[in-house]
Amino acid sequence: MFARAFVFVFTLLSAGLSWAGPEIQHWTTDNNARVYYVPAPELPMVDISVVFDAGAARDGDMPGTAKMTAAMIDEGTETMTADDIASAFANVGAKFGASSERDMAVFSLRTLTEEQAFEQALDTYTKVLSAPAFPQDAFGRIQQTLLTGLQAENQSPQAIATRAFYESLYNQHPYSVMPAGNADSVQKLKPADLKAFYDRYYVSSNAVVVIVGAVERKQAEQIAKQLTSGLTTGQPAEKLPEVPALNQAQQINKSFPSTQTTIVMGQTGMSRDDPDYFPLYVGNHILGGSGLVSQLSDELREKRGLTYGVYSYFRPMQQKGPYQFALQTRNEKAQEALTVLQDTLKKFITNGPTEAELTAAKQNITGGFALRVDSNSKIADYLAMIGFYDLPLDYLDNFNDKVNAVTLADVKQAFERRVNADTMLTVLVGGETETK
Amino acid sequence: MLKLKNLAWLALLLPGIVQAQVSEFELENGLKLIVKEDHRAPVVVSQVWYKVGSSYEYNGITGISHVLEHMMFKGTENLEPNEFSQIIARNGGEQNAFTGRDYTAYFQKLHKDRLEVSFKHEADRMRNLVIEPAELLKERDVVAEERRMRTEDNPQSLLREHFNAAAFMSSPYHHPIIGWMSDIQHYEAEDLKAWYQMWYAPNNATVVVAGDVEPKAVLDLAKKYFGPLEPETVAELKPRVEVPQKGLREIKVKAPAELPYLMMGWKVPTVTTITEDNSWEPYALEVLAGVLDGGNSARFARELVREQQVATSVGAGNSLFSRLKDLFLVAGTPANGKSVDDLQAAVREQIERLKQTPVTAEELDRVKAQVVAETVYEKDSVFYQAMQIGMLETIGLDWMVGEQYVDNIKAVTAEQVQAVARKYFVDDSLTIAELVPLPLDGRRPVSNAGDAHVR
Numbered sequence: 001m002f003a004r005a006f007v008f009v010f011t012l013l014s015a016g017l018s019w020a021g022p023e024i025q026h027w028t029t030d031n032n033a034r035v036y037y038v039p040a041p042e043l044p045m046v047d048i049s050v051v052f053d054a055g056a057a058r059d060g061d062m063p064g065t066a067k068m069t070a071a072m073i074d075e076g077t078e079t080m081t082a083d084d085i086a087s088a089f090a091n092v093g094a095k096f097g098a099s100s101e102r103d104m105a106v107f108s109l110r111t112l113t114e115e116q117a118f119e120q121a122l123d124t125y126t127k128v129l130s131a132p133a134f135p136q137d138a139f140g141r142i143q144q145t146l147l148t149g150l151q152a153e154n155q156s157p158q159a160i161a162t163r164a165f166y167e168s169l170y171n172q173h174p175y176s177v178m179p180a181g182n183a184d185s186v187q188k189l190k191p192a193d194l195k196a197f198y199d200r201y202y203v204s205s206n207a208v209v210v211i212v213g214a215v216e217r218k219q220a221e222q223i224a225k226q227l228t229s230g231l232t233t234g235q236p237a238e239k240l241p242e243v244p245a246l247n248q249a250q251q252i253n254k255s256f257p258s259t260q261t262t263i264v265m266g267q268t269g270m271s272r273d274d275p276d277y278f279p280l281y282v283g284n285h286i287l288g289g290s291g292l293v294s295q296l297s298d299e300l301r302e303k304r305g306l307t308y309g310v311y312s313y314f315r316p317m318q319q320k321g322p323y324q325f326a327l328q329t330r331n332e333k334a335q336e337a338l339t340v341l342q343d344t345l346k347k348f349i350t351n352g353p354t355e356a357e358l359t360a361a362k363q364n365i366t367g368g369f370a371l372r373v374d375s376n377s378k379i380a381d382y383l384a385m386i387g388f389y390d391l392p393l394d395y396l397d398n399f400n401d402k403v404n405a406v407t408l409a410d411v412k413q414a415f416e417r418r419v420n421a422d423t424m425l426t427v428l429v430g431g432e433t434e435t436k
Numbered sequence: 437m438l439k440l441k442n443l444a445w446l447a448l449l450l451p452g453i454v455q456a457q458v459s460e461f462e463l464e465n466g467l468k469l470i471v472k473e474d475h476r477a478p479v480v481v482s483q484v485w486y487k488v489g490s491s492y493e494y495n496g497i498t499g500i501s502h503v504l505e506h507m508m509f510k511g512t513e514n515l516e517p518n519e520f521s522q523i524i525a526r527n528g529g530e531q532n533a534f535t536g537r538d539y540t541a542y543f544q545k546l547h548k549d550r551l552e553v554s555f556k557h558e559a560d561r562m563r564n565l566v567i568e569p570a571e572l573l574k575e576r577d578v579v580a581e582e583r584r585m586r587t588e589d590n591p592q593s594l595l596r597e598h599f600n601a602a603a604f605m606s607s608p609y610h611h612p613i614i615g616w617m618s619d620i621q622h623y624e625a626e627d628l629k630a631w632y633q634m635w636y637a638p639n640n641a642t643v644v645v646a647g648d649v650e651p652k653a654v655l656d657l658a659k660k661y662f663g664p665l666e667p668e669t670v671a672e673l674k675p676r677v678e679v680p681q682k683g684l685r686e687i688k689v690k691a692p693a694e695l696p697y698l699m700m701g702w703k704v705p706t707v708t709t710i711t712e713d714n715s716w717e718p719y720a721l722e723v724l725a726g727v728l729d730g731g732n733s734a735r736f737a738r739e740l741v742r743e744q745q746v747a748t749s750v751g752a753g754n755s756l757f758s759r760l761k762d763l764f765l766v767a768g769t770p771a772n773g774k775s776v777d778d779l780q781a782a783v784r785e786q787i788e789r790l791k792q793t794p795v796t797a798e799e800l801d802r803v804k805a806q807v808v809a810e811t812v813y814e815k816d817s818v819f820y821q822a823m824q825i826g827m828l829e830t831i832g833l834d835w836m837v838g839e840q841y842v843d844n845i846k847a848v849t850a851e852q853v854q855a856v857a858r859k860y861f862v863d864d865s866l867t868i869a870e871l872v873p874l875p876l877d878g879r880r881p882v883s884n885a886g887d888a889h890v891r
Contacts, residue, residue, distance in 0.1 A: 091802050095813075117809075147772060293522050302517070303574075304574070305573070307581050308582035363527070365528075377817075
């Protein structure tokens with residue numbers, strides 16, 4: 001059903017985390033699945049996720065494989081049709097979700113813990129994950145849906161810019177592949193390709209199980225056991241290759257019949273276990289990661305009225321994710337906006353933040369810790385991240401201390417070493433941009 | 437596979453969950469305060485809701501409620517532009533605001549110890565806003581960019597805007613929340629000041645606080661900060677009733693796009709507009725929406741997407757809580773190789789079936805189970821709980837209407853679903869809009885979006 005329409009002042013760009021957080025319990029099942037559990041007895045519900053290292057980075061030369069495998073997972077098992085599966089969840093008010101990005105394939109279940117509802121939902125979830133049949137008729141339909149999705153991308157300047165950005169930034173690296181694939185490869189895919197992908201990556205050694213809700217530890221153990229019992233043990237996915245850095249600036253202009261030009265600029269950023277994580281994260285919070293109070297928002301929106309929203313963010317992944325800047329502005333202002341964006345970045349790299357800015361950023365990040373873990377669903381998201389990227393269990397507990405430990409010199413040095421304004425990749429998609 | 441025969445288990449689940457602690461107060465100046473306790477985490481959500489939105493506006497100043505919402509961040513007699521945002525940020529908070537057709541709301545999410553920061557500055561900007569002409573000029577540009585991003589360059593949004601303008605003639609739901617581009621580019625500081633003066637007052641506001649708080653302490657804080665504010669004479673709204681529709685309306689919108697899109701909307705009553713005798717009708721329409729589009733097992737997904745493969749995606753939505761008469765919407769993208777006409781025919785067949793044959797007991801049970809489950813899931817979000825209270829109060833209903841939602845849905849019968857289908861799904865009150873894709877050949881379209889040279 002439709003969400004009600006609102007017009008927001010600016011998009012919420014919550015970045016980062018942090019309170020002496022939830023107490024995470026962790027164990028490994030007999031067949032090597034890693035489990036992360038937080039009891040939350042207040043509401044009679046539970047959130048469960050199973051995360052596989054089976055995102056688009058594993059697509060190889062058939063882009064779209066990971067996404068289509070995930071999309072086909074609830075389209076039929078050996079004993080149930082797609083209709084049966086949908087009814088089994090819906091009849092007890094349970095919600096099932098599947099998504100696939102570059103690193104992760106995530107399958108989530110939200111259900112009531114009332115016994116009858118819970119058992120039916122968990123039973124169906126287990127079957128879907130462990131015995132998908134990839135039936136031919138559903139395959140043809142999902143293939144068409146993915147192709148329609150690719151068409152929809154072609155009418156969105158942001159989607160066009162993002163695709164061009166990733167393809168050029170990552171070049172031959174697996175991260176260059178868009179999870180949605182491309183029309184060529186999606187058309188070529190066969191059910192057997194998905195089955196082979198499933199057999200390789202949807203294995204318990206390659207899985208993280210997250211459980212947050214009104215279940216006891218014993219029950220949680222039982223849930224994890226049941227969920228993974230139908231999976232083969234297999235092997236963890238191979239480590240992804242390292243990402244080579246860009247060594248020269250590049251600009252891509254694409255014409256599009258829009259009133260605005262979309263600007264996406266960036267370079268390779270950092271990985272989840274990056275030693276510079278905290279200085280870069282706190283620094284970017286000041287530069288472009290804190291919504292209306294960031295430097296970029298001040299320069300482009302508050303002072304000049306050039307855009308509705310401008311932001312920058314690091315997207316830490318298994319290997320280096322992008323460090324990305326983005327905004328939209330009316331076509332005739334594209335060059336001015338790009339110049340202000342570049343100048344603000346250069347100035348930040350050269351001068352670093354002020355003491356006052358650093359203090360304000362730390363107050364914002366650490367003071368907002370409780371907000372970031374105030375619901376079961378938010379905690380579940382953090383558990384998935386901690387589990388998937390193998391972060392320490394006390395990651396949340398120590399987060400505020402690590403933020404507070406960052407000094408002005410740390411930020412300045414990290415940006416000088418890691419961010420190079422002269423080798424940025426810039427993509428412009430818009431109405432008056434001529435292809436050079 | 438297990439199948440649940442009835443909803444008996446749901447009855448066991450409900451007591452204790454829906455009875456969350458809500459306290460209601462009214463200050464002497466008319467400000468309403470509603471506090472909902474949720475002690476799961478040490479956080480608080482504070483929201484200030486004003487009875488004003490795009491449906492209060494008239495031609496020439498459309499979107500003024502929304503631009504005023506932007507200007508509310510631009511300083512008061514006591515704060516510099518953007519300083520409120522900086523203060524909330526320093527206090528570890530998040531804040532934002534939103535404008536709808538029937539309301540404008542501001543909110544902060546904070547650690548529970550910081551509620552005072554929110555109240556202090558919300559009270560300040562309720563009466564002491566400063567509208568600097570220079571700041572307004574910049575903000576007009578920002579809002580124009582927002583409109584370009586959301587509407588001009590988004591073919592489905594563009595269709596929706598034209599669709600609403602066709603479906604509603606005299607009702608203010610005719611114009612978009614963000615306003616027409618030409619209106620955006622011509623607001624003057626005096627327009628904003630007058631609009632602010634008219635609607636921003638304690639007796640036209642509801643403050644909702646949800647989270648790990650104690651109601652008495654919240655009341656004391658509210659008295660301290662909002663208590664001294666002077667009330668305003670708030671004008672009574674003209675009814676602006678939609679003229680009865682006299683036949684099917686069909687429009688086409690051409691825009692650069694790859695995919696066609698279909699929208700269909702029938703005029704329906706809402707909880708606010710329905711007469712007491714027929715108060716069940718909006719809930720029957722709600723159940724009807726669930727039968728068509730309550731997730732992956734509903735009729736649209738099962739039959740139109742999977743079986744007939746006539747739609748890539750198609751949704752249905754009822755407008756339960758709107759201040760004025762509204763639309764029941766169906767919208768979707770035809771599947772590859774199918775046309776908008778094919779999709780429309782398939783939707784019409786679905787509507788016809790709802791008129792001819794009562795929905796099954798299993799479908800009713802499924803919709804009700806989903807609604808009951810959803811009321812539990814919603815409790816995971818403190819923000820959502822506050823939002824629901826504020827929205828209901830601001831459109832003129834009691835927040836208790838939200839608590840009665842499950843009971844009202846559970847009371848709906850198959851016969852009632854059939855009855856509302858027959859009564860409201862008639863062509864004479866139907867509006868249909870079709871997006872006709874133009875080639876994306878890279879040339880800039882002739883813009884009717886208004887002159888780009890604002891100043």
